[in-house]
Amino acid sequence: xxxxxxxxxxxxxxxxxxxxxxxxxxxxxxxxxxxxxxxxxxxxxxxxxxxxxxxxxxxxxxxxxxxxxxxxxxxxxxxxxxxxxxxxxxxxxxxxxxxxxxxxxxxxxxxxxxxxxxxxxxxxxxxxxxxxxxxxxxxxxxxxxxxxxxxxxxxxxxxxxxxxxxxxxxxxxxxxxxxxxxxxxxxxxxxxxxxxxxxxxxxxxxxxxxxxxxxxxxxxxxxxxxxxxxxxxxxxxxxxxxxxxxxxxxxxxxxxxxxxxxxxxxxxxxxxxxxxxxxxxxxxxxxxxxxxxxxxxxxxxxxxxxxxxxxxxxxxxxxxxxxxxxxxxxxxxxxxxxxxxxxxxxxxxxxxxxxxxxxxxxxxxxxxxxxxxxxxxxxxxxxxxxxxxxxxxxxxxxxxxxxxxx
Numbered sequence: 001x002x003x004x005x006x007x008x009x010x011x012x013x014x015x016x017x018x019x020x021x022x023x024x025x026x027x028x029x030x031x032x033x034x035x036x037x038x039x040x041x042x043x044x045x046x047x048x049x050x051x052x053x054x055x056x057x058x059x060x061x062x063x064x065x066x067x068x069x070x071x072x073x074x075x076x077x078x079x080x081x082x083x084x085x086x087x088x089x090x091x092x093x094x095x096x097x098x099x100x101x102x103x104x105x106x107x108x109x110x111x112x113x114x115x116x117x118x119x120x121x122x123x124x125x126x127x128x129x130x131x132x133x134x135x136x137x138x139x140x141x142x143x144x145x146x147x148x149x150x151x152x153x154x155x156x157x158x159x160x161x162x163x164x165x166x167x168x169x170x171x172x173x174x175x176x177x178x179x180x181x182x183x184x185x186x187x188x189x190x191x192x193x194x195x196x197x198x199x200x201x202x203x204x205x206x207x208x209x210x211x212x213x214x215x216x217x218x219x220x221x222x223x224x225x226x227x228x229x230x231x232x233x234x235x236x237x238x239x240x241x242x243x244x245x246x247x248x249x250x251x252x253x254x255x256x257x258x259x260x261x262x263x264x265x266x267x268x269x270x271x272x273x274x275x276x277x278x279x280x281x282x283x284x285x286x287x288x289x290x291x292x293x294x295x296x297x298x299x300x301x302x303x304x305x306x307x308x309x310x311x312x313x314x315x316x317x318x319x320x321x322x323x324x325x326x327x328x329x330x331x332x333x334x335x336x337x338x339x340x341x342x343x344x345x346x347x348x349x350x351x352x353x354x355x356x357x358x359x360x361x362x363x364x365x366x367x368x369x370x371x372x373x374x375x376x377x378x379x380x381x382x383x384x385x386x387x388x389x390x391x392x393x394x395x396x397x398x399x400x401x402x403x404x405x406x
Contacts, residue, residue, distance in 0.1 A: 017278075018145040022137050025196070026130055027153045032192035033093060033122055034154055036100075036185030038161030040178050042266055043169055043259060044112065045243050046250065050174040053109035059369025062243035063362045064116055070358030072124035074216060077351025080129035086202055088129050093193045096122040100186040104179055119185075127354065132347030135338045141285050143338055148281035148331035152274055155327070159270030166263030177259075217356060219349040224340045226398040231333070232357055233390030234297050236364035238326075240383040241304050243365065244372050248307065252376060255312040265313075265320045272324025277331065284332040290400050292329030293336065297394060299326035301387025304380040336400055 014020075040047070045058045079088035099118025102111055134146040164184070169177035220228065241248075249257050249265065257265070284292050303323045310319040341349035364386070371379040 016145070016282075017149055018138055018142045019149065020137050022133055023146060023149065026133060027149060029089065029192055029196045030130075030150065030154050031157055032195060033096070033189055035157035035161050036188035036192075037096070037119070037122055038158045039165040039168070039181040039185050042162045042246060042262070043165055043174075043178055043181075044116075045246050046169070046174055046259070047178040048109045048112060049247075051107065051109040051112070053112075055372060056369050057109055057113075058243050058247070059366050059372075061113065061116060062239060062365035062368060064113065065120060065362075065365065067359065067362035068117060068120050069124040070355045070362060072121055073128060073351040073354035073358065075351075076125035077128035077132070077216070077348040079125070080132050080347045081345070084202070085129045085133050086196065089126060089196055090193065092121055092125040092129075093189055093196070095125070096120075097186055097189045097193070100182050100189065103182045104186065107175055107179060122189075124354075124358075128347045128351035131334060131338060131350045135346045140339060144285045144289065144332055144335040145278075145281045147334045147338075148277045151327065151331045151334075152277045155270040155273050155277075159267040159274075162266035163260070163263035166258070166260040169259040174259075216348055216352040219342055219345055219352055220356070221340050221342070223399050224337065224349070224353060227333075227336065227340065227394065228353060228357055230297070230390045230394030230398060232360050233386050233393060234300050235357065235361040235390075237300050237304065237383045237385075237387030237390065239361050239365040240368040240371060240386065241307070241379050242368070244368060244376070244379065245307065248376060249316060253311045253316075257313050257316065261313055265316055268317055269320040269324040272321050273327035276325065276328050280328055281331055284329070284335070288400060289329070289332040289336045289339075290394075290398065292332040293398075294329075294391060294395050296326055296329035296333065297387065297391035299323075299328060301384055301391060304383035304387070308377060308380040339400065 044061060048057050048061065076088070076092075079091065083091075096119045099115040099121070102115035102118065105111075106115075130150055131147070134143060134150065138146045165178075165181045168181045171177060172180055246262060249262050250259065280292055299322060303319065303326060306319045306322050307316075310316045337350055337353055338346055341353075368379060371382055
């Protein structure tokens with residue numbers, strides 16, 4: 001009787017990390033484009049202030065980020081199923097590059113808002129395609145690990161980008177430094193456009209559902225809707241203070257930090273997230289995803305409250321470690337969406353979920369400006385309250401499929 005070949009250590013590692021040719025190509029693209037995207041994103045509120053924009057302009061940008069994320073989610077899922085993942089990513093990348101060009105060429109706060117309509121497209125449009133690819137090539141009991149690898153690799157440029165961007169701001173100023181950062185982003189996106197042609201194989205498009213928000217939203221199963229309600233409440237917690245966190249750190253507290261120090265804080269946040277991703281993914285694929293999502297929502301709720309009492313760099317480090325821990329179960333939450341979605345239309349259902357979520361949450365980002373004008377303390381306390389409500393809703397009402405379903 002012939003003996004079966006023993007898998008090599010490399011094969012075992014790739015299997016453990018849910019790595020296949022398709023997912024490796026996706027991860028490399030995420031690094032290239034993601035690094036450029038994150039060079040200036042965290043400093044946009046400071047850039048808007050330097051260009052003459054006020055609190056409401058910052059609030060509008062925060063609302064736009066969520067609104068565009070919502071509006072792009074539906075066409076993102078549709079493009080992936082109608083054109084295939086490779087072609088859809090080309091369209092998304094070129095769109096983002098056009099947005100970078102607008103901000104580079106026109107140093108006005110109005111141009112930032114116009115350019116944001118385009119350069120914010122990458123994260124929003126590519127997510128349904130990315131999750132659809134992961135669900136397509138990986139079995140249910142490896143999806144959390146697959147989503148985790150996507151999230152982990154995505155956080156590497158999120159950690160490095162703000163440090164490089166912060167150095168640009170400190171060295172060249174709040175206006176020219178940001179424009180230089182966008183120039184670097186444009187170059188990296190161009191490299192990504194070239195690389196994705198070689199790294200992501202051509203795929204055959206499926207049969208997409210009708211391009212109708214009502215019909216696509218009907219794909220949401222009852223358990224997806226319960227998860228959606230809790231997710232909306234928790235994202236209100238995140239988005240109410242989101243655009244003002246950098247203002248709090250660099251302008252408000254007793255011992256304000258520099259742009260470079262804020263970049264370090266963001267790196268600490270991302271490093272914390274990276275350290276917890278793999279062990280949590282391994283456990284969630286075996287013991288169920290719900291407990292890890294509950295813990296995640298609790299960290300979301302804790303961050304605004306801790307930030308409120310952080311008035312120096314040392315205490316901000318503590319706050320940003322907690323902000324990093326809010327990624328504790330984020331891959332499990334995304335994998336849970338994929339598990340609960342209809343198997344024939346996972347990319348479209350994922351896009352529909354984000355459409356509904358971010359349309360509502362965009363109101364939370366805009367209301368953050370009003371709450372900030374009432375006082376930073378009011379803003380942060382309201383954020384915490386929304387987080388706790390979302391956590392309780394999820395713990396009481398949302399169920400998950402047993403591992404292996406789907």
